[in-house]
Amino acid sequence: MTAAHVPAERADHRAGNSRPDWAAIRALAARDLLAVRRSKAVMLPMLLVPALLLIVLPIVLAIAAGRSDPGGIGRFVESLPENLSAPIIDLPENERIIVLVHGHLLAPLFLIVPLMVSAVIAADAFAGEKERRSIESLLYLPVSDRDLFLAKIIASLVPAVAISWIGFALYALVSNVSAWPIMHRVFLPTSLWMVVILWVAPAVALLGLGVMVRVSARATTTQEANQLGGAVILPLIFLALGQSTGLLLLDLPVAIAVGLAVWLVALLLTANGARRFARDRLAAQV
Amino acid sequence: MNPAPPGTPAPQAAVTVDRTAAPADAAIRTEGLRRTFPSGVALEGLDLWVRRGEVLALLGPNGAGKTTTVRLLNGILAPDAGSASVLGHDPAVDGDAVRRVTGVLTENAGLDDRLTVRENLVFTARVRGMAKREAERRTAELTERFGLADRLDQRTAGFSTGQRKRLALARALIHDPEVLFLDEPTSGLDPSATRDVVALIGSLAADHGRTIVLCTHFLGEAGRLADRMAVLDHGRLHAFGRPEELAAQLWQGVTVDVDLGAPCPPATLADLAVHDSGPTPTGCWVRLATREEIPRLVRALVERGHTVYGVGERQRDLEEIYFAIEARITGAAA
Numbered sequence: 001m002t003a004a005h006v007p008a009e010r011a012d013h014r015a016g017n018s019r020p021d022w023a024a025i026r027a028l029a030a031r032d033l034l035a036v037r038r039s040k041a042v043m044l045p046m047l048l049v050p051a052l053l054l055i056v057l058p059i060v061l062a063i064a065a066g067r068s069d070p071g072g073i074g075r076f077v078e079s080l081p082e083n084l085s086a087p088i089i090d091l092p093e094n095e096r097i098i099v100l101v102h103g104h105l106l107a108p109l110f111l112i113v114p115l116m117v118s119a120v121i122a123a124d125a126f127a128g129e130k131e132r133r134s135i136e137s138l139l140y141l142p143v144s145d146r147d148l149f150l151a152k153i154i155a156s157l158v159p160a161v162a163i164s165w166i167g168f169a170l171y172a173l174v175s176n177v178s179a180w181p182i183m184h185r186v187f188l189p190t191s192l193w194m195v196v197i198l199w200v201a202p203a204v205a206l207l208g209l210g211v212m213v214r215v216s217a218r219a220t221t222t223q224e225a226n227q228l229g230g231a232v233i234l235p236l237i238f239l240a241l242g243q244s245t246g247l248l249l250l251d252l253p254v255a256i257a258v259g260l261a262v263w264l265v266a267l268l269l270t271a272n273g274a275r276r277f278a279r280d281r282l283a284a285q286v
Numbered sequence: 287m288n289p290a291p292p293g294t295p296a297p298q299a300a301v302t303v304d305r306t307a308a309p310a311d312a313a314i315r316t317e318g319l320r321r322t323f324p325s326g327v328a329l330e331g332l333d334l335w336v337r338r339g340e341v342l343a344l345l346g347p348n349g350a351g352k353t354t355t356v357r358l359l360n361g362i363l364a365p366d367a368g369s370a371s372v373l374g375h376d377p378a379v380d381g382d383a384v385r386r387v388t389g390v391l392t393e394n395a396g397l398d399d400r401l402t403v404r405e406n407l408v409f410t411a412r413v414r415g416m417a418k419r420e421a422e423r424r425t426a427e428l429t430e431r432f433g434l435a436d437r438l439d440q441r442t443a444g445f446s447t448g449q450r451k452r453l454a455l456a457r458a459l460i461h462d463p464e465v466l467f468l469d470e471p472t473s474g475l476d477p478s479a480t481r482d483v484v485a486l487i488g489s490l491a492a493d494h495g496r497t498i499v500l501c502t503h504f505l506g507e508a509g510r511l512a513d514r515m516a517v518l519d520h521g522r523l524h525a526f527g528r529p530e531e532l533a534a535q536l537w538q539g540v541t542v543d544v545d546l547g548a549p550c551p552p553a554t555l556a557d558l559a560v561h562d563s564g565p566t567p568t569g570c571w572v573r574l575a576t577r578e579e580i581p582r583l584v585r586a587l588v589e590r591g592h593t594v595y596g597v598g599e600r601q602r603d604l605e606e607i608y609f610a611i612e613a614r615i616t617g618a619a620a
Contacts (some may be wrong), residue, residue, distance in 0.1 A: 024413045027409060027413045038441075131395045132398060142385040142413075212546070279361070280364045
């Protein structure tokens with residue numbers, strides 16, 4: 001048998017075991033991403049929901065705005081709380097609904113995208129590994145618990161943030177193009193949207209991931225993890241409802257504060273998940 | 287339980303564990319290894335060792351503690367007490383160092399069915415630190431050896447148990463490990479593949495000096511491969527040593543089969559005044575204190591008018607030894 005060659009410097013590097021082994025982490029994360037790309041059960045909801053929220057919805061709204069009764073929209077905007085209606089009230093009547101919905105009301109709803117994508121991939125990466133009984137072969141690899149965990153975090157977080165950002169770029173494009181006949185200018189992204197995309201969305205992705213890591217420690221199947229983790233979606237839906245009914249006003253300072261709170265909770269959850277992600281505990285469950 | 291072969295005398299002596307201190311060249315060594323789970327004790331005070339280049343057959347019924355032993359030796363479970371060493375590394379302290387030099391075939395192949403044969407192997411090789419070209423070369427070499435070369439770019443979903451097992455074995459060998467842990471390596475394989483895998487395991491130990499721990503229920507396979515055997519039951523080690531040493535403890539003296547061309551009459555057997563004896567379809571078996579008594583036995587039979595066509599000293603095979611040990615364990619428990 002021809003001997004396999006592992007470079008000595010690599011082996012020496014690993015012997016130290018103090019720094020992350022990025023080559024192994026990259027290989028592990030790439031394997032998880034490849035497996036996810038090939039799974040229809042994972043890919044369909046991951047693409048369908050963003051497509052509906054970020055592409056279909058703005059087109060429908062633009063069409064609806066073009067056909068709506070300007071007087072009715074004016075009365076609706078005037079009935080909103082002052083700080084929500086202030087940036088809109090001075091706009092021409094047929095632009096009001098576009099700016100209101102695209103610029104403000106959809107922002108919290110958009111956060112479902114990073115949340116859902118990271119949660120779905122994390123459920124596959126953590127609980128799915130147990131369900132497929134492939135976790136044991138991973139545990140026999142010379143990779144530290146920390147690096148194994150880090151690879152799975154990267155494999156879940158990177159696509160969630162990437163899909164959110166690419167999705168938002170498409171959303172902005174579709175919104176600006178479809179509303180051009182009414183707006184005659186580029187109105188997205190707004191400063192609120194930039195905060196939501198760059199600050200809140202990654203935090204929400206990590207939150208979904210953190211919850212799913214915790215849930216997956218108990219769940220034995222991806223479906224079970226998804227059902228348990230689904231409870232995380234509810235606060236976001238309440239946030240969106242709150243925004244749309246004026247109960248919760250997501251202006252810039254509030255968005256930054258919400259983002260900070262989500263980061264803190266998400267980091268705590270993930271750190272706790274990392275502590276629990278130990279070979280001994282995982283092997284005992286196999 | 288399988289019945290003992292005909293003419294098998296009941297084991298006489300107690301089987302003991304080889305308490306000889308582990309030799310300096312031991313590749314694997316455990317001392318008082320213990321592990322419990324909420325469900326109970328999985329392993330209790332395990333003491334064993336394996337020399338470099340040896341095959342150890344780790345035997346026992348389901349739930350005996352074999353898988354727990356493999357996991358402890360690879361540092362994926364931590365012991366409650368005791369210590370272990372694999373090629374000088376302590377799995378509880380530096381599991382990564384151990385896992386770099388070991389390859390493990392788990393009972394369940396544990397493949398990701400969304401990946402192809404190539405992707406499963408290259409992924410493992412890359413995580414183990416091999417350069418991409420080297421990983422591809424080893425993948426090609428091993429898939430050729432295990433008859434998977436024509437399926438290199440097929441996803442493993444829908445593969446038969448045998449194909450999965452062969453791929454998992456290739457994965458365990460991808461980095462050419464010094465120590466191999468093989469859990470049921472031939473279950474699900476057809477006879478031809480079984481023969482090839484048994485030959486490969488034998489060659490890895492004999493020709494390449496690899497140390498192998500073989501967990502199996504196929505005692506014939508273990509008998510062909512094992513230099514040393516350990517029998518676990520309910521987490522306790524009940525026997526450990528070379529099969530011939532354990533046989534010598536189980537059955538005092540030597541047992542010979544005598545070919546008389548026909549079953550030996552009971553009167554003749556009673557006349558022989560030996561420790562123990564019994565008829566066989568072609569003569570009898572007789573237990574003697576030493577080999578030196580064989581000529582006297584032949585003379586006695588000839589004097590009684592029998593024609594002796596042949597006399598052969600019976601070699602206990604691993605299967606016979608295992609069931610004798612299990613009978614002792616069951617007897618002790620009763």
